[in-house]
Amino acid sequence: GAVVSQHPSRVICKSGTSVKIECRSLDFQATTMFWYRQFPKKSLMLMATSNEGSKATYEQGVEKDKFLINHASLTLSTLTVTSAHPEDSSFYICSARGQTFDSPLHFGNGTRLTVT
Amino acid sequence: DAKTTQPNSMESNEEEPVHLPCNHSTISGTDYIHWYRQLPSQGPEYVIHGLTSNVNNRMASLAIAEDRKSSTLILHRATLRDAAVYYCILRDVVTGANNLFFGTGTRLTVIP
Numbered sequence: 059g060a061v062v063s064q065h066p067s068r069v070i071c072k073s074g075t076s077v078k079i080e081c082r083s084l085d086f087q088a089t090t091m092f093w094y095r096q097f098p099k100k101s102l103m104l105m106a107t108s109n110e111g112s113k114a115t116y117e118q119g120v121e122k123d124k125f126l127i128n129h130a131s132l133t134l135s136t137l138t139v140t141s142a143h144p145e146d147s148s149f150y151i152c153s154a155r156g157q158t159f160d161s162p163l164h165f166g167n168g169t170r171l172t173v174t
Numbered sequence: 175d176a177k178t179t180q181p182n183s184m185e186s187n188e189e190e191p192v193h194l195p196c197n198h199s200t201i202s203g204t205d206y207i208h209w210y211r212q213l214p215s216q217g218p219e220y221v222i223h224g225l226t227s228n229v230n231n232r233m234a235s236l237a238i239a240e241d242r243k244s245s246t247l248i249l250h251r252a253t254l255r256d257a258a259v260y261y262c263i264l265r266d267v268v269t270g271a272n273n274l275f276f277g278t279g280t281r282l283t284v285i286p
Contacts, residue, residue, distance in 0.1 A: 064217070094276075101261070102218070102276040151217045160206050160225075160267040165217030 061085055062154050064166025071142055072174055079137045079169045081152030087132035088154035092163070093125070096149040108135045142173040178262045183281040186252045194247040194280050196262030201242050206265045209236065209247045211258040212279070218261065221247065257284045 061084040071077050081091055090109050094102040106122075108114040108129035116122045124146075126138040135154075139146055151168040155161050179197045186192040198207065206225050210218040222229055222236045224245075229236040235248040249256055261279040 062217075101278050104276075149215075153217070158267075160223075160265070162208065162220040162223060163210070163218075164220065165210075168215070168217045170215070 062088075062152065062164045062166045064152050064169055066169060067167060068170045068172075070172045070174060073143055074141055076138055076140045077142055077171060079139075079150055079152070079171075081135045081137070081154070081166050083133045083154045083164070086154075086164075088135075089132065090155045091129055091135040092153045092155075093127060093135075093137050094151045094153070096151060096168075098149075102151060105137075139171065142171070144173045147171055147173045177275055178264060178277050180260070180262055180277060180280045182278060183283065185283045185285060186249075187285050188254060189251050192249040192252045192256070192282065194249075194260050194262075194282065195244065196246070197244045198262070198264055199243045201264055202266065204266050206267055207236065207238060207242075207245050208263045208265055209234070209260060210263065211256075211260045213258045219258075221260070223265075252282075252284045254284050254286060257282055 063082045063084055065080045069077055092107050093105045095105055096102045104117050105120045106114045106116045106127050108127045110129050110132050114127035124140055129135040149168050149170055153163040153165040155163055206223050208223040209221040211221050212218040222231055222234050224236045224238055237246045259279040259281050261276050
């Protein structure tokens with residue numbers, strides 16, 4: 059089945075530094091990828107949608123300058139948390155959709171970010 | 175956007191069938207019904223999806239009400255590995271609506 063690889067699975071960084079999270083579709087071309095964050099015991103919240111070759115679309119309340127998204131190829135999207143602060147600590151998850159709108163979403167295994 | 179409502183939690187005994195309900199009374203004609211599940215500290219996993227007819231795959235069955243305002247995910251024999259949070263989600267296949275709404279989902283506990 060389709061596989062989405064997310065890296066790193068866990069990262070600890072100091073306040074003020076930037077962290078890059080990669081999301082790769084391993085065996086299919088993902089024209090659209092989605093980025094979510096999830097707080098403990100809570101549901102997933104969509105942060106942004108990235109389409110290959112164009113600018114990401116951010117959900118209301120998500121700072122685009124803080125959460126930089128790049129989708130440079132059909133198999134790779136990256137999320138960079140810039141100038142991270144402790145309140146950015148969360149579980150970040152990416153997902154990718156295949157070529158058609160009714161294709162199931164395939165999720166990465168998430169990245170646990172801890173900002174100290 | 176059409177939303178879904180699910181019970182917060184359910185319990186099942188191991189090796190018994192489980193019926194997980196989902197209400198989506200504002201579903202539109204172009205919304206597919208998707209189910210995903212999430213194990214602790216992992217990303218969600220696709221389970222099944224359908225539009226109007228009941229669907230079966232190796233993981234589960236999806237029963238869709240005739241008026242499509244509700245659906246039920248059926249796990250035929252629950253195992254301990256099925257303990258997870260199950261999310262019922264609507265996806266518009268015309269717009270490929272990106273703002274998928276993950277509700278609170280149903281936390282399934284499987285009792286050995």
